[in-house]
Amino acid sequence: MTPALVLDCRGKRCPLPVIELARRIGEVGVGELICVLADDPAARIDVPAWCRMRGQDYAGESAGPNGVPGYLVRRMH
Amino acid sequence: VSTVERPVYLDAASTAPLHPVAREAMAAALAEGWADPARLYGPARRARLLLDGAREAVAECVGARPDEVTFTASGTQAAHLAVLGALAGRRRVGDRLVHSAVEHSCVLHAAERHRASGGSAARVPVDRLGRVDAAVFAAAVSEPGTALASLMSANHEVGTVQPVAEVAAACAAAGVPLHVDAAQSLGRLPVPAGWSLLSASAHKWGGPPGVGVLVVRTGTRWVSPLPADERERGRVPGFENVPAVVGAAAALRARLSEMDAEAARLRPLVDRIRQAVPRLVPDVEVVGDPVGRLPHLVTFSCLYVDGEALLHALDRRGFAVSSGSSCTSSTLTPSHVLEAMGVLSHGNVRVSLHRDTTEEDVDRFLTALPEVVADLRRTAGVTGL
Numbered sequence: 001m002t003p004a005l006v007l008d009c010r011g012k013r014c015p016l017p018v019i020e021l022a023r024r025i026g027e028v029g030v031g032e033l034i035c036v037l038a039d040d041p042a043a044r045i046d047v048p049a050w051c052r053m054r055g056q057d058y059a060g061e062s063a064g065p066n067g068v069p070g071y072l073v074r075r076m077h
Numbered sequence: 078v079s080t081v082e083r084p085v086y087l088d089a090a091s092t093a094p095l096h097p098v099a100r101e102a103m104a105a106a107l108a109e110g111w112a113d114p115a116r117l118y119g120p121a122r123r124a125r126l127l128l129d130g131a132r133e134a135v136a137e138c139v140g141a142r143p144d145e146v147t148f149t150a151s152g153t154q155a156a157h158l159a160v161l162g163a164l165a166g167r168r169r170v171g172d173r174l175v176h177s178a179v180e181h182s183c184v185l186h187a188a189e190r191h192r193a194s195g196g197s198a199a200r201v202p203v204d205r206l207g208r209v210d211a212a213v214f215a216a217a218v219s220e221p222g223t224a225l226a227s228l229m230s231a232n233h234e235v236g237t238v239q240p241v242a243e244v245a246a247a248c249a250a251a252g253v254p255l256h257v258d259a260a261q262s263l264g265r266l267p268v269p270a271g272w273s274l275l276s277a278s279a280h281k282w283g284g285p286p287g288v289g290v291l292v293v294r295t296g297t298r299w300v301s302p303l304p305a306d307e308r309e310r311g312r313v314p315g316f317e318n319v320p321a322v323v324g325a326a327a328a329l330r331a332r333l334s335e336m337d338a339e340a341a342r343l344r345p346l347v348d349r350i351r352q353a354v355p356r357l358v359p360d361v362e363v364v365g366d367p368v369g370r371l372p373h374l375v376t377f378s379c380l381y382v383d384g385e386a387l388l389h390a391l392d393r394r395g396f397a398v399s400s401g402s403s404c405t406s407s408t409l410t411p412s413h414v415l416e417a418m419g420v421l422s423h424g425n426v427r428v429s430l431h432r433d434t435t436e437e438d439v440d441r442f443l444t445a446l447p448e449v450v451a452d453l454r455r456t457a458g459v460t461g462l
Binding site: 013015018019022023040041042044045048049050053059073 | 306313360362378380381382383402403404409410411415416419420421422423457462
């Protein structure tokens, strides 16, 4: 399933990628995926932790452009 | 009119303020113990007596024999020597090191060095509270070729106590020596049983900086990874810092005599912080084991808050705390401990108390923190997000 929205957070340091995710998850439908592209290594910890705290579903990691990781989140509510 | 309040130091886990008995003991040892303890004349013999006395005191405190105790230049050096020396001593048995994912960076760096020189290292994961599963650790230790296991007594970042006794029993059954890094717990909790090598750091228990302790149980194979030197039974090279060692031993003895009373005093203060922070600050994750933990340390992460900004804001209000957030580290990488636990790494604060911490200090912190976090969130435009 391809993400309904990709957030380009390259060059942004945590907590900015997580803030961007929180601000914009409402733009995808419930059940759809949103992808956070982030090169800050803290995003690998903080995106899944945010999902846990907010009751969203962390759907894993995919390689984005130039190998920058994309963190996938499924909107649950 | 603003009143300048007394600064509140809440970072004992980084380094504890010098214990008053250490100051006295060091002043006396600077006068009496400055000579070379390896020489044979009067002042040298006095230095040797002071050094031996400190060794006996530390041995008694950790439950060891004096000839098993050596003094190093730091807790980090003690851990390096414990890990690399035990691996060198067991080279014929195997080249495999087993350690937890949340060891102090000094153990991880020793493991890296071991791998770089051709050895192997297995990292045992931890649960959300930061604890290894003793059965998983035991299974890793029982794999063939395991030369050494290393497990900390309690975690320096989140306070979680590790199941050392169970792991020690498994190590004994497998015939594998266990190194316990007791840097954060010595003087705070009883020394766990069953280790073959123990390392610790004096400035964490109220001794001076520049003194570590390496204890190698008799019968444990150990070969120095460093060039030969006759000091400290060939285990630690270089001229002993006798005055600092004397101060370290005096502080440790004093700490142990106060340990139970201090734990009983600090544990409720930490409990208060653990309970109050999530009530007073929205969207906070308090991390680490709420029960099986160090008595003096509590860690939490504030959602959407920059850790560095939080530390600076608290510092401006007079509070000294530390953080495992990436923006506060020199390498800009998040804490490997928080990463291994899978808990929020940004907006992270570690608060650690000591013998001078008062109830009023904690009250003041709990008053300032909600204001500081709310302020930072307002500025960042993330309130209510």
